[in-house]
Amino acid sequence: xxxxxxxxxxxxxxxxxxxxxxxxxxxxxxxxxxxxxxxxxxxxxxxxxxxxxxxxxxxxxxxxxxxxxxxxxxxxxxxxxxxxxxxxxxxxxxxxxxxxxxxxxxxxxxxxxxxxxxxxxxxxxxxxxxxxxxxxxxxxxxxxxxxxxxxxxxxxxxxxxxxxxxxxxxxxxxxxxxxxxxxxxxxxxxxxxxxxxxxxxxxxxxxxxxxxxxxxxxxxxxxxxxxxxxxxxxxxxxxxxxxxxxxxxxxxxxxxxxxxxxxxxxxxxxxxxxxxxxxxxxxxxxxxxxxxxxxxxxxxxxxxxxxxxxxxxxxxxxxxxxxxxxxxxxxxxxxxxxxxxxxxxxxxxxxxxxxxxxxxxxxxxxxxxxxxxxxxxxxxxxxxx
Numbered sequence: 419x420x421x422x423x424x425x426x427x428x429x430x431x432x433x434x435x436x437x438x439x440x441x442x443x444x445x446x447x448x449x450x451x452x453x454x455x456x457x458x459x460x461x462x463x464x465x466x467x468x469x470x471x472x473x474x475x476x477x478x479x480x481x482x483x484x485x486x487x488x489x490x491x492x493x494x495x496x497x498x499x500x501x502x503x504x505x506x507x508x509x510x511x512x513x514x515x516x517x518x519x520x521x522x523x524x525x526x527x528x529x530x531x532x533x534x535x536x537x538x539x540x541x542x543x544x545x546x547x548x549x550x551x552x553x554x555x556x557x558x559x560x561x562x563x564x565x566x567x568x569x570x571x572x573x574x575x576x577x578x579x580x581x582x583x584x585x586x587x588x589x590x591x592x593x594x595x596x597x598x599x600x601x602x603x604x605x606x607x608x609x610x611x612x613x614x615x616x617x618x619x620x621x622x623x624x625x626x627x628x629x630x631x632x633x634x635x636x637x638x639x640x641x642x643x644x645x646x647x648x649x650x651x652x653x654x655x656x657x658x659x660x661x662x663x664x665x666x667x668x669x670x671x672x673x674x675x676x677x678x679x680x681x682x683x684x685x686x687x688x689x690x691x692x693x694x695x696x697x698x699x700x701x702x703x704x705x706x707x708x709x710x711x712x713x714x715x716x717x718x719x720x721x722x723x724x725x726x727x728x729x730x731x732x733x734x735x736x737x738x739x740x741x742x743x744x745x746x747x748x749x750x751x752x753x754x755x756x757x758x759x760x761x762x763x764x765x766x767x768x769x770x771x772x773x774x775x776x777x778x779x780x781x782x783x784x785x786x787x788x789x790x791x792x793x794x795x796x797x798x799x800x801x802x803x
Contacts, residue, residue, distance in 0.1 A: 461477060461485075463485075463487065463502065463541075464476070464477070464487075468489070468500065468539060468541060468547065469539050469540075470491070470537050470539060470549065471491055471492050471493050472489040472490070472491055472498065472500055472537075472549060473489055473490050473491075473492065474487045474488075474489050474500065475487070475488050475489055475490055475497075476488050478499065481501075481618075483501075483503055483504065483507070483513070483516070483517055483520075484501055484502050484503040484504045484507075484517070484545075485501070485502055485504070486499055486500070486501045486502075487499070487500045487501075487502065488500075488552060489549070491549075497552045498536060498549050498550065498551065498552050499549070499550045499551065499552045499553070500547055500548070500549050500550075501547060501548045501550065502541060502545055502546075502547040503517045503545050503546050503547065504545075505543065505545055508544065508545065514546065516621070517546050517548075518538075518546060519619070519622055519624065520548065520618070520619045520622060521535060521538040521546070521548045522624070523587075523592045523619040523622040523624060524548070524550070524619050525538070526590045526592065527583075527586055527587060527590065527592070528586070529582065529583060529586035530582075530613070531579045531580070531582045531583035531586070531613075531614050531615060531616060532583050532586055532587065532615065532616055533550055533551055533553065533603070533615045533616070533617045534550065534551045535548060535549070535550050536549045536550065536551070537549035553603050553605060553615055553617075554605060555603055555604050555605035555606060555612075556603070556604055557599060557600050557601070557602060557603050557604070558576070558599035558600070558602040558603070558604060558666070559598070559599035559600040561599075561604060562599055562669065562670065566673035566674075567670075567672075567673045567701075567704070568670050570671070570704055570706060570742065571739070571742065571743065572612070573667070573670040573671060574735060574738070574739035574742070575611060575612065575739070576602070576604065576612060576614055576670070577663065577666070577667050577670070577735060578732055578735055578736055578739065579612070579613070579614035580597075580602060580614055580616060580663055580666070581663065581728045581729075581731050581732040581735070582728075582732065583614070583615075583616040584597075584616070584656070584659050584660070584663070584728040585727070585728040585729050585732065587616075587619075587622075587659075588656040588659070588727065588728055591624060592619065592622050592623070592624055593622065593623040593654055593655060593656055593658060593659055594616070594619060594621070594622055594659050594662075595621040595622060595623055595638060595639055595648070595654055595658060595659070596618065596621040596638070596639050596640060596643075597616070597643060597659050597662035597663060597666070598640045598642070598643045598662065598666070599666060599669070600618075601616065601617050601618040602614060602615075602616060602617075602666070603615040603616075603617055621638050621639060623654060641682040641685040641686055641689075642665070642675055642677070642678075642685055643662045643665045643666070644661075644662075644685075644686060644689055645657070645658045645661035645662065645689065645721075646661075646689050646690045646719050646720075647721060649686035649687075649689050649690050650686075650690060655721065656727065656728065657721040657724045657725070657726070658721070659728070660716055660724055660725050660728060660731055661716060661717060661718075661724060663716060663731065664713055664715075664716025664717040664724075665717065667712075667713055667716065668694060668697070668713055668717065671697055671701060671704060671705075671709070671713070672697060672700040672701045672704075673700075673701070674700065676688075676694030676695070676717065677689060677692065677694065690719070694717060696710065697709065697710050697713060698710070706738060706742050708738050708741075709738060712731075712734050712735055712738065715734075716731065751774065753767040753769065753770060753772055753774070754772065755767065755770050755772035756769050756770040756772070758770065
């Protein structure tokens with residue numbers, strides 16, 4: 419690969435547009451791609467110790483803004499993740515501002531569903547870095563690649579946790595603006611289920627407007643998950659993130675995106691003008707009553723027609739999830755004597771007459787034991803006054 423091109427399928431660090439081999443400038447936003455070249459195989463950062471005692475141990479992944487490493491913090495004896503900005507981007511103040519915005523936005527969040535930021539600093543060659551919690555698991559993009567149709571209850575649980583993370587972010591005046599499966603991390607919990615972490619606030623918009631990259635008129639984000647106002651370069655707000663959640667909810671239910679095209683411009687047009695297909699036309703057997711209305715509201719073209727907040731979205735979906743959970747409970751149970759099935763509310767087996775187990779009484783009552791009078795209630799000092 420020559421030094422003045424990017425690899426086929428490379429991602430522009432400015433707008434996340436996927437480029438093609440030979441492009442020297444991003445065809446979407448004009449960012450000079452020649453400066454954004456891949457890091458050499460021999461990584462000079464491996465084995466180095468950053469300020470704060472973070473020793474770089476191994477490379478984990480590379481994104482559009484920089485590389486992520488596993489590091490050891492010797493004084494606390496813990497492993498952390500360190501994201502270090504690509505040296506080639508130092509010449510572009512907008513990229514440096516965006517990197518600092520990510521650090522500031524993430525550090526403001528204190529919630530189990532948001533990735534924690536521990537520290538921020540610069541390397542010896544002035545490259546900014548972020549020290550974050552080290553996550554063990556997979557991002558939702560990889561999970562959906564292997565299992566496009568997650569169980570519906572898992573879809574609800576993952577979405578509800580995403581909304582809790584957004585409730586925290588929006589409460590701090592932070593709009594993510596680049597929510598997508600690659601930025602939703604799932605960690606297996608010991609007791610079962612997933613712990614969801616929303617990550618990568620590189621395109622975050624802060625109420626304090628600390629970054630020049632948040633100006634109206636600049637299209638930023640990932641086209642497949644962009645709200646109509648993002649696609650047209652209009653003003654974004656918390657409801658922009660809720661649209662992206664709606665896209666992911668649609669994707670997890672149906673196994674496909676509401677709009678699909680190899681042309682990013684066509685995708686943006688779809689989000690602005692077209693209605694997505696109905697859930698029943700794609701996955702009728704997975705449709706839960708009331709779910710279509712929730713997805714339709716989340717994907718409304720006008721911001722005013724969407725849920726007003728992550729909390730309101732969570733409330734509607736949580737109620738539906740609970741109804742689904744209750745309806746999944748068995749309506750029949752098995753007789754322990756003859757093996758026949760009978761209604762769960764029945765007191766005796768209709769086949770052999772054996773009494774049904776009393777689920778609400780885990781310890782059987784000994785009817786032969788004498789009944790003792792109840793002990794008198796001794797009032798507390800507060801109730802005796």
